[in-house]
Amino acid sequence: MTRTLKVGLVQQSAWPDKARSLAESEAGIRELAAAGAELVMLQELHATHYFCQHEAVELFDLAEPLDGPTGRQLAGLAAELGIVLMGSLFERRAAGVYHNTAVVYDRDRGRVGHYRKMHIPDDPGFYEKFYFTPGDHDDARGQGFQPIDTSVGRLGVLVCWDQWYPEAARLMAMAGAELLLYPTAIGWHPPDDDDEKARQKEAWTLIQRSHAVANGLPVVVANRVGHEPDHSGVSPGIDFWGGSFICGPQGELLAHAGGEAERLLVTLDLDRGEDVRRIWPYLRDRRIDAYGDLTRRYRD
Template sequence: MMTQSERQVAIAVVQAALNADVAANVAKITDLVIKAAEQGAQIILPPELFEGPYFCREERDTFFDWARSVENHPTILHFQALAQKLNIVIPISFFERAGQAYYNSLAMVDADGSLLGVYRKSHIPDGPGYEEKFYFRPGNTGFKVWSTAFCQLGVGICWDQWFPECARAMMLMGADLLLYPTAIGTEPLEPDLFTKDPWQRAMIGHAVSNVVPVAAANRIGVEGNQTFYGHSFIANHRGDVVAELGDREEGIILARFNLDQIRRNRASFGFFRDRRPDLYDILTTADGRASV
């Protein structure tokens, strides 16, 4: 039975095609964020590195010029003002320069416009079309869960979404929702390898095994020799996909959740009650082998 004190939250995901025009990209994401807020969204998730094209498709040192410090970052400041105006929470993905280090980072903006902190992507991929190790150091912030105006938010970035340890860590830190801004599409050297289904299944698995809603925001469109396949989605705590965009749709999707009911469901499933941390040392060994 639901009471008036039950915690309710509305989350939206933004999907768009992006190009080399930063101002145009920011304006497009802004318009979609406003539309989502008009529909009642309280937490709005844009895609990974939405200021420009996914430059990690190739290794070019000129792209380091795109990195900015979190301090006085114009895009972050813009969305801080927008968040305060609309009373919404927005995780902002950006290319961060910190001294001589570069990170794939996310700034968490709360509903009053305040910057709650920065998460630096923990898992950095390296392969054809996804040359991120050329640009980014592995994150040094550890996983993050933020206490926002509406709930506790855990956010991983793209490649993080494939790792169950990341999702479980954020749940143990108290997350009510798991969010994943993403840039994923075709594999340049393996055109017959279509990863959309396993990409979604990996995150849906996090939803089921942690009894938590999960949302992912991807981009669409052709960039160089890659096609970003969209299919941004929101799954509920049972792993049911309750909202999804297609492979060419720009727009938003929205879902509403009763967080207190989900918390009760999580407790009743017993996944966290029946954990055996005393058996999990192997998860932290470098080679994944138990000591004899």
């Protein structure tokens, strides 16, 4: 019997007002659950604006512990609606230790796992190294590139900048992930011309579809939408391009959002990855004896 999973994602705008942002998230979650979604995914940092456009110590006040108000609200929704829910937190782990954390809540078991973003960018408008400590790669409690077991399957959860690294996707696949999830916050610098914007967005879609192909796994990507200003006034802000999508294990697009707030819902065949890996046995043919230099920064 074929195993199927009805997966939904929420593509939304977000604001500095947590209550407003979370209300938008909740509306999308409820809409998808009513349509039959068993797994619902939210975008990166959906509870707030994308505050990393500038560096300000007072913005650490936005952070919460894993079991803080936002976490409790998401856990309650998963239980009430009978779904598995993946949300995003600006996590306060300890004084001076903060993470960009994806958290998974199971319908019956509450919080079943979390993933702390491993690759942290530091670019104009994306000053994340100021705010986020990278995740611990060897934490026995499930950190690093370890899938999260849920009642609907093993979720390979990664976050935004992680999506550009084939190593992260591969390690999740090698650990038994049944699908890859990428909550995201990515957009354009408004002064860029249309050709440059098109190249950036196409590259972003292509690299993640390639992870599906290379690993024989479905990929689910949720991005935010709308213009968010730089509250420091230094830059013109970011135009978040949306473009959330769900693709199958050969990279085929099953659903693709535009540039406005939107919900996507797809029924995935979880057994199809087995069939794809039989005809494209990349894991079998990997030359693991020859890859040692991948752990080096660069080969001079």
